[in-house]
Amino acid sequence: MSTWFLPLMILIAAGAFAWPLSWYMQNIFNRNSKSPLLRLWHHGMELVLGRNNAHVSVTWAAYGRSILMFNYCMFVLVFLVLSFQDYLPINPNGKPGLEATLAFNTAISFITNTNLQHYSGEVSLSYFSQLSLMWLQFVSAATGIAALVAVARAMAGSNSMGDFYKDVATASFLVLLPLATIVALCLAIGGVPMTLSGAVEATTLEGATQTIARGPVAAFVAIKQLGTNGGGYFGSNSSHPLENPTFWTNVISNVSILLIPMASVWMFGRISKRMTHATVVFVVMLLMFIVLVGYANYLEQQPAVALNELPVTSQSNLEGKELRFGMTAGPMWAVATTATSNGSVNAMHDSLNPLTGLAPMMGMWLNVIFGGVGVGMLNMFLFIVLAVFIAGMMVGRTPEYLARKIEAHEMKLAILTILTHPLFILGGIALFAATSWGRETLNNPGSHGLSEIIYEFSSAAANNGSGFEGLGDNTRPWNIATGLVMLFARFIPIISPLAIAGSLSAKRATPEGAGTFRTDSWMFGVILLGTVLIVGALLFLPLAVLGPIAEHLQATQ
Amino acid sequence: MLTLTMIFVATSGFALLWALIQWIERSRGAL
Numbered sequence: 001m002s003t004w005f006l007p008l009m010i011l012i013a014a015g016a017f018a019w020p021l022s023w024y025m026q027n028i029f030n031r032n033s034k035s036p037l038l039r040l041w042h043h044g045m046e047l048v049l050g051r052n053n054a055h056v057s058v059t060w061a062a063y064g065r066s067i068l069m070f071n072y073c074m075f076v077l078v079f080l081v082l083s084f085q086d087y088l089p090i091n092p093n094g095k096p097g098l099e100a101t102l103a104f105n106t107a108i109s110f111i112t113n114t115n116l117q118h119y120s121g122e123v124s125l126s127y128f129s130q131l132s133l134m135w136l137q138f139v140s141a142a143t144g145i146a147a148l149v150a151v152a153r154a155m156a157g158s159n160s161m162g163d164f165y166k167d168v169a170t171a172s173f174l175v176l177l178p179l180a181t182i183v184a185l186c187l188a189i190g191g192v193p194m195t196l197s198g199a200v201e202a203t204t205l206e207g208a209t210q211t212i213a214r215g216p217v218a219a220f221v222a223i224k225q226l227g228t229n230g231g232g233y234f235g236s237n238s239s240h241p242l243e244n245p246t247f248w249t250n251v252i253s254n255v256s257i258l259l260i261p262m263a264s265v266w267m268f269g270r271i272s273k274r275m276t277h278a279t280v281v282f283v284v285m286l287l288m289f290i291v292l293v294g295y296a297n298y299l300e301q302q303p304a305v306a307l308n309e310l311p312v313t314s315q316s317n318l319e320g321k322e323l324r325f326g327m328t329a330g331p332m333w334a335v336a337t338t339a340t341s342n343g344s345v346n347a348m349h350d351s352l353n354p355l356t357g358l359a360p361m362m363g364m365w366l367n368v369i370f371g372g373v374g375v376g377m378l379n380m381f382l383f384i385v386l387a388v389f390i391a392g393m394m395v396g397r398t399p400e401y402l403a404r405k406i407e408a409h410e411m412k413l414a415i416l417t418i419l420t421h422p423l424f425i426l427g428g429i430a431l432f433a434a435t436s437w438g439r440e441t442l443n444n445p446g447s448h449g450l451s452e453i454i455y456e457f458s459s460a461a462a463n464n465g466s467g468f469e470g471l472g473d474n475t476r477p478w479n480i481a482t483g484l485v486m487l488f489a490r491f492i493p494i495i496s497p498l499a500i501a502g503s504l505s506a507k508r509a510t511p512e513g514a515g516t517f518r519t520d521s522w523m524f525g526v527i528l529l530g531t532v533l534i535v536g537a538l539l540f541l542p543l544a545v546l547g548p549i550a551e552h553l554q555a556t557q
Numbered sequence: 558m559l560t561l562t563m564i565f566v567a568t569s570g571f572a573l574l575w576a577l578i579q580w581i582e583r584s585r586g587a588l
Contacts (some may be wrong), residue, residue, distance in 0.1 A: 409585060
């Protein structure tokens, strides 16, 4: 099988399913939909939520506060569940409560759609805790979708951002739940366990006794992939044979990772009634994605340098790969999972060739290559505002985006938010590389050790959740620092686009004329791509040089 | 004790984000 067949198949399948899904998503968020069932759903939800007047205008700030209040309540609830799981039901293996900083990190990690895991699920968590985390995988993904829908509504000219609680329920029950049910069924057919019974004891061929953990894995894995959550039921995530047993479960999982992030871009275009603009943005994202997949796939075809002096012949880097999926599944997944802020892994990222390891880091540093469910497009929205501003300055006109003038207020918000991403990553790395908090937790010296710290903070700040591993990250400093980074890195890039969209929608629409810089042109696509690469990537070039590139040069000397 | 401390840390984080919304709302002219 050609090395490019698998990536191509996954990409085409995800794109093909994303298109109709975006149409469906646009329809379900429309309370005036032509479908009587959808109108019934909206009216029913308004009744349940006690909305007497659904036409009341909701400001961006009110929408943002609802997001914060909802997520804070979810945090408290799940933090208590994790801390006191030994007093709660469905704990057949008698797991004790989590240590406080680990419970803090885990609860923040799951409400922020990150799923950074400083624990091993099958060892540390009861079934009740796993199910609580699965609940967060639904609502955190739904929060991202809801925020994007609100921004799209404002950009379409609506004077109300909508009702967050209704949006989050709609996203959970009408998008994520049906899709997760279908994917979970496919995975269960493929051999992934789905049971509430405890672990089983097996006798190996040598006569030893082995405990095999199991549980409601298929349901957990389905939403972890679809919601770009990434948190594995098992510690080794999708490389575990019960979480991802076959080539086909791997394909289904990988398509699920890309599906909603891709559909989110089209959905934004459909709701804001700017499909050509959304197409340009989609193509820019796709181009970056294809380049990263090609780069990672090509470099991983080179044998590991460490094998050069051993009497071993290898055509490619097989270390850390699950060969039941095939050679290219590892780099393809590594790029997809980091580009989309998913964070699940089917191969050991720590074992990628040094330069290949740069590809997942790039995905997290840019954080706009489809990105997380809903929030990927919100991150790109900030870069669009910046690109429009730069283009406007070049042609000497007041920049306009979707017929609204972009002025100092929106620009300052966009640029300050874009700068928080490198601030969280670079600041965290500097602190942990300089102190014993980071240095004493490393298992590798030199550039590779630095790459482990770089990866951990990049993963937390991009709300990704994957780990380079090789890092002893379940310590109080790591738990608290990455917990806070995840919290701020999640909600600041949600609040800011809401504020920008709210501000733009309050302005009078400016008719587009001959001199208007069009955001549905390919020239805009080139400027957007340049803005993302120059502003997004160059900030992280020193990290790339000190980590993966230095390691590569040392290894090949 | 540590459990309460971690709840306090998270509450402070959310309070800061809440304050950020307030600040953006009020500094419309200044920002």
